[in-house]
Amino acid sequence: MNPSNVALAAAVLLCASAPGWAADADASSDEATVAASGSSTPNTRLEEVIVSARRREENAQNVPVPIAAVNGAALEQSGQYRLEDLNAQLPSTNVEFANPRQSSVAVRGLGNNPANDALESSVGVYLDNVYLGRASMANMDLIDIDQIALLRGPQGTLFGKNTTAGVLNITTRAPSFTPETEAEASVGNEGYYQLRASTTGAVVDDTLAGRLSVSRTYRDGYVDDIYDGRELDGSSRYALRGQLLWDPTQDFSLRLIGEHEEEHSDNGAAVMFNPGPNGGAKFYNAVAAAGGTVVYDPNYLETTIDGVQHMVVRQSGTSAEANWQLNDYKLTSITAWRSWAFLPTNDADSTNVNVLSNAGQEVHDQQFSQELRLASPGEAPLSYVVGLYYFYQQQNNILYTHYGPDPKAIVALGDGAPSFANGYYQTPQYLRTESGAAFGQLTWRPVESWEFAAGLRDTQEAKAMQVTRTNNDVSPAFAKTFAPYNSGLLTLDDNDVSALLSASYKFTPDVLAYASLARGAKAGGINLGTNSLYVSPEIADDAELGIKSSWLQRRLTANANLFWTQVKDYQATLLEPVGNTNTFVQVLTNIGKVRTRGVESEISAIPIDGLTLRLSASYDNATYLSYDNAPCSAEALAPKNAAQGSIICNLSGKPLVGAPTWIVNPGASWAHRSFASLTGTAEVDYAWRSKQYGSADDSEYALIPSYGLLNVRYGVGREFDGGKSWEVSLWSNNVLDKRYVTGGVTVASSLYDYYLYPGLPRTYGLTVHVKF
Secondary structure, rough: HHHHHHHHHHHOOOOOOOOOOOOOOOOOOOOOHHHOOOOOOOOOOOOOOHHHHHHHOHHHHOOOEEEEEEEEEHHHHHHHOOOHHHHHHHOOEEEEEEOOEEEEEEEEOOOOOOOOOOOOOOOEEEOOOOEOHHHHHHOOOOEEEEEEEEEEEOOOOOOOOOOOOOEEEEEEEEOOOEEEEEEEEEEEOOOOOOEEEEEEEEEOOOEEEEEEEEEEEEEEEEEEEEEOOOOOOOOOEEEEEEEEEEEEEEEEEEEEEEEEEEEEEOOOOOOOOOOHHHHHHHHHHHHHHOOOOOOOOEEEEEEEEOOOOEEEEEEEOOOOOOOOEEOOEEEEEEEEEEEEEEEOOOOOOOOOOOOEEEEEEEEEEEEEEEOOOOOOOOOOOOEEEEEEEEEEEEEEEEEEEEEOOOOHHHHHOOOHHHHHHOEEEEEEEEEEEEEEEEEEEEEEEEOOOEEEEEEEEEEEEEEEEEEEEEEEEOOHHHHHHOOOOEOOOOOEEEEEEEEEEEEEEEEOOOOOOOOOEEEEEOOOOEEEOOOOOOEOOOEEEEEEEEEEHHHHHHHHOOOOOOEEEEEEEOOEEEEEOOOOOOOOEEEEEOOOEEEEEEEEEEEEEEOOOOEEEEEEEEEEEEEEEEOOOOOHHHHHOOOOOOOOOOOOOOOOEOOOOOOOOOOEEEEEEEEEOOOOOOOOEEEEEEEEEEOOOOOOOOOOOHEEEOOOEEEEEEEEEEEOOOHHHEEEEEEEOOOOOOOEEEEEEEEEOOOOOEEEOOOOOOEEEEEEEEOO
């Protein structure tokens, strides 16, 4: 796809995000319907998408913030349930996934910092109004979802935890007093199956309602290990969520949620993306000298490892959200606790010789949060939202490395000395974060068409860290290289201020223009390594200019906005070698300034009854303004036969890692009468993104080409009186069987090779959905 054609299409159509589509809530049953429900009448008007971006329920078209929202019915209709599937639904978004720990959510190029446990995400992820301390906590099956909303730009004057790039707000379906049960079963190739079910209804008439949701998902691996015939990167997940809604009076409600998710997978098996300079001769020769073989498959579907590759994730959470209506004021309290454990076993040398038999990071993470918020009447000329927020997180982690028994292989692959054979060292890490904030936002409407807002936030954050290291003293050389270490308890205190100023004007009730200036901040930290580096806070200054519009009695919505964000002391992770070995650890540091600027546009239209067309597009120029302490690429380290040195490179002026310049997501859905009182529903989605760098060193050898993924689905069903329905769907994702990657990592060592993590190949199957 030619970017100039994309730009022309975006400019002509104004491109708009409304991936969540449904019938108009006001429309009568004979003129509108939700395509995803399998009902018998085609939809004629676009849904009024209701969001709580400003802590009030509002039509998204009336909120002067760039927002994209997708409802749960649309996700189900498109057959998308993984966090990384949101790349096809949301503009300016790049969800990377390498394994359950190494995942990240980036917006406008900001936030590609997977797997650093001392680092909060630039994009805050919320689940049922509860901030998740790490993006990996959202790496679960998106089951029984009510809505997913993406707010772009710094968010802090209305949300609990501060963020610099945006907020991903995930809301699950709440209990209802109206009885309803849904069940769905899917089967497909690659051994895939998924079972999900939910039921809701009154426990005590008009006072207490409950909801129970369960899911089970399994998929075989799709990366062939040619060493022993295994299929890697498969996964097995299950989840259980129970809820109670106590609604004793019109002035009070309490929603209680308890959930548990568990995953057992062979994820994390990387494939060689590029053997590096000189045709990879040095790498291949080193592997051969070690007595092993390695595979380079341009289709990214083969590897060769001889060790165990397995990961376990266990996550639990509880929350209590209470709402009091105090005359026209609303008081909200949200109390939550979550735990997240990651237990990996990794063959870390990526070859079929036993060099690094197991290396990784075990994580045990617990968090507690409390939010208290007061909202004044929203219809008044002067309204406000004020709040207090407290967050506590404690981690007890272990970074570990086991060397194999083969001295020859260890030397040949550059991982250490012969005396390292059978060596083991571990680095226990303790990290504590305690954060408190006061925030508020004031809105003034002097006349009906004008609106002005000002917000302010002050965050006090304290962090403490302690790192120790021990080894099994397998040899004097090993004991010296990985000598015992104790950092003692290190502490860091931050005080960060965020602010917002915005103005909006309604030309008509359906056309809104807005402009805003905002500053967001993300706290500093202490690197969880034996170098114990202190990291400064990340400060983002942002400007937005946009327009939102609805036309033709809501048969067309068109939104567009310009954005500019500059981040000072951008926090990112680098790979640094351990001693003189070929083993690398991630180090958190500040890299200077980055800037991201561009245009986002979205369109959604119903040209004829029953047919909905959607298009979201973004152009993002994300650049390192100053990055003179960058890691060096393989081509910089290895001109001809130069030996590796302690080389620092300058990437100032180069693109950010994991930041495609163009993201274009067109889609269409069609609901039509079929035969014998049945309704047919068709869904087509295409997600295209331009090339991007897959490694932090911006190596041309890790440049991920542009790619597009085509997903199709067709279902036939029927709706009965009383809300009962059934639907049978045939579907295929990645129909064209494109090869792409979902996460990148560089192993630019003295061997100069690059490994990345492949995405799913073509999948297809059948789904049966019933509601009764």
